[in-house]
Amino acid sequence: MTAMSPFLMFEGNAEAAMNAYVALFDDGEVLSVVRHPEGDFAGKIQLAVFRAAGQRLMCSDSAVRHGFTFTPSLSLFVECADDAELTRLFEALADGGGVLMPLNNYGFSTRFGWVNDRFGVSWQLNLA
Structure with missing residues (x-):
C-alpha cells in the first residue's frame, strides 16, 4: 500500500x-x-x-546543517472539536514561538489561529 x-x-x-x-x-x-x-x-x-x-x-x-528550516508555507492544519481544545492548543503551540494570526473570526472560519511553535513548525488551528 x-x-x-x-x-x-x-x-x-x-x-x-x-x-x-x-x-x-x-x-x-x-x-x-x-x-x-x-x-x-x-x-x-x-x-x-x-x-x-x-x-x-x-x-x-539532520547531522548536516542546511541553509533552510521550516516555513509557514507548509503547515499542520488541525480541526479542533471545541473552543477549549482550540484555545489550549493555540496557547501551548504559541508558547516560545510566534503568532502569525491570532485567534479570531476571519470570515472563512468563526474561530481560527495560526502559529509557529518554538521548534519552527507552523500550525493552523481551526474550530470545526
Missing part, C-alpha cells in the same frame, strides 16, 4: 518536538525511534515515527 506522511527535519531537537506534539493530543504516541549511532549526533533521532491528532508523522535530526 502506498502511504504519505509529513516528515519534519530538525537540527538537534526532534525528540523534544516529537514529545511535545505527542503530549498535546489524546491519541499522541511515539511509534518507533532509531537513533544516530555515533559522531556529534550520537543518540539524536535518526528516524522516528509518531502519531498526533490522528496523523502519522515522521521526524529526524
Whole structure:
C-alpha cells in the first residue's frame, strides 16, 4: 500500500518536538525511534515515527546543517472539536514561538489561529 506522511527535519531537537506534539493530543504516541549511532549526533533521532491528532508523522535530526528550516508555507492544519481544545492548543503551540494570526473570526472560519511553535513548525488551528 502506498502511504504519505509529513516528515519534519530538525537540527538537534526532534525528540523534544516529537514529545511535545505527542503530549498535546489524546491519541499522541511515539511509534518507533532509531537513533544516530555515533559522531556529534550520537543518540539524536535518526528516524522516528509518531502519531498526533490522528496523523502519522515522521521526524529526524539532520547531522548536516542546511541553509533552510521550516516555513509557514507548509503547515499542520488541525480541526479542533471545541473552543477549549482550540484555545489550549493555540496557547501551548504559541508558547516560545510566534503568532502569525491570532485567534479570531476571519470570515472563512468563526474561530481560527495560526502559529509557529518554538521548534519552527507552523500550525493552523481551526474550530470545526
